[in-house]
Amino acid sequence: MAESVVACSSKIEKLTTRVLANLQNFLVKCLFAILSYGPMPKHITFIMDGNRRYAKFRSIQQGTGHRAGFSALIDTLVHCNDMGVKYITVYAFSIDNFKRDKSEVQSLMELMEEKINELLDNQSIVHKMNCKINFWGNLDLMCEPVRLAAQKLMACTAGNTGLVLSVCMPYNSTSEIVNAVNEACAERREVLQRDHVHGGDCNGQAANNGVHSEIAVSDLDRHMYSAGCPEPDIVIRTSGETRLSNFLLWQTTFSHLQSPQALWPDFSFKHLVWAILQYQRVYPYLMQNRELAKKQL
Numbered sequence: 001m002a003e004s005v006v007a008c009s010s011k012i013e014k015l016t017t018r019v020l021a022n023l024q025n026f027l028v029k030c031l032f033a034i035l036s037y038g039p040m041p042k043h044i045t046f047i048m049d050g051n052r053r054y055a056k057f058r059s060i061q062q063g064t065g066h067r068a069g070f071s072a073l074i075d076t077l078v079h080c081n082d083m084g085v086k087y088i089t090v091y092a093f094s095i096d097n098f099k100r101d102k103s104e105v106q107s108l109m110e111l112m113e114e115k116i117n118e119l120l121d122n123q124s125i126v127h128k129m130n131c132k133i134n135f136w137g138n139l140d141l142m143c144e145p146v147r148l149a150a151q152k153l154m155a156c157t158a159g160n161t162g163l164v165l166s167v168c169m170p171y172n173s174t175s176e177i178v179n180a181v182n183e184a185c186a187e188r189r190e191v192l193q194r195d196h197v198h199g200g201d202c203n204g205q206a207a208n209n210g211v212h213s214e215i216a217v218s219d220l221d222r223h224m225y226s227a228g229c230p231e232p233d234i235v236i237r238t239s240g241e242t243r244l245s246n247f248l249l250w251q252t253t254f255s256h257l258q259s260p261q262a263l264w265p266d267f268s269f270k271h272l273v274w275a276i277l278q279y280q281r282v283y284p285y286l287m288q289n290r291e292l293a294k295k296q297l
């Protein structure tokens with residue numbers, strides 16, 4: 001008798017769990033349907049701030065905070081993918097982060113290597129979502145195991161057609177801009193020299209193909225890590241901080257900035273939905289600004 005009561009109550013428990021999960025799925029789908037009536041962002045970027053504070057407040061190891069941060073990143077990717085957001089860009093390691101305590105940098109590198117290798121597995125969530133993964137930054141600054149793993153991940157997801165995740169690492173925007181200026185100048189010099197050899201005038205001006213020696217905005221665009229990717233619609237910096245900290249300065253002129261109080265490992269579905277609702281609220285003004293700027297050019 002007692003056994004059958006236990007078996008029955010366990011069946012009821014399982015059923016309740018399944019019903020609640022289905023109900024939750026249904027509510028989430030309703031929410032997506034409501035959101036999709038408004039303009040949906042194509043590209044959301046995250047400054048994943050507050051991982052160490054998360055660990056400190058819980059009196060756990062600092063590295064555990066960064067691990068929780070990685071889980072929050074994967075959950076966020078899944079939600080964005082479900083909502084049809086095509087581009088996600090995250091600030092995972094700034095060039096300035098190399099100035100941190102040696103042991104902290106070392107443990108961050110180990111975490112990066114471990115997690116990138118996990119993502120390389122065919123069964124990983126990013127493969128299931130057909131994600132393409134880019135790394136934006138100077139990978140030569142990373143230690144060899146991280147660099148090799150990152151290059152392998154980029155190569156093996158290059159043909160994927162789903163969500164595009166760009167991991168900024170080791171990155172800062174001013175280096176990206178300087179790099180783009182140098183590359184654009186080198187490219188222009190090459191064209192002018194070629195033209196000169198083939199009949200340009202003695203001032204180095206192109207002969208007749210309309211090439212000018214000045215660099216245009218579009219030249220720099222082509223040499224940014226973000227070439228081919230739409231400008232971010234939303235920049236979210238968690239932990240209530242309101243600085244950009246040298247992140248995507250070139251690309252975020254018209255982006256909507258948000259700084260939820262949540263620390264990155266606590267960032268969840270509700271924060272994401274709230275961020276999109278806020279974006280939809282200000283969307284007409286964002287578009288107005290963009291149009292105005294285009295006219296002024």
Ligand SMILES: CC(C)=CCC/C(C)=C/CC/C(C)=C/COP(=O)(O)OP(=O)(O)O
Pocket residue numbers: 048049050051052053054066069070073091092093094097111112115116167239
């Ligand atoms: C493979 C891959 C993409 C891994 C990403 C893992 C991850 C979440 C990295 C975040 C690294 C970082 C320095 C975050 C800033 O928080 P913080 O450490 O500055 O914390 P604080 O703001 O509390 O000081």
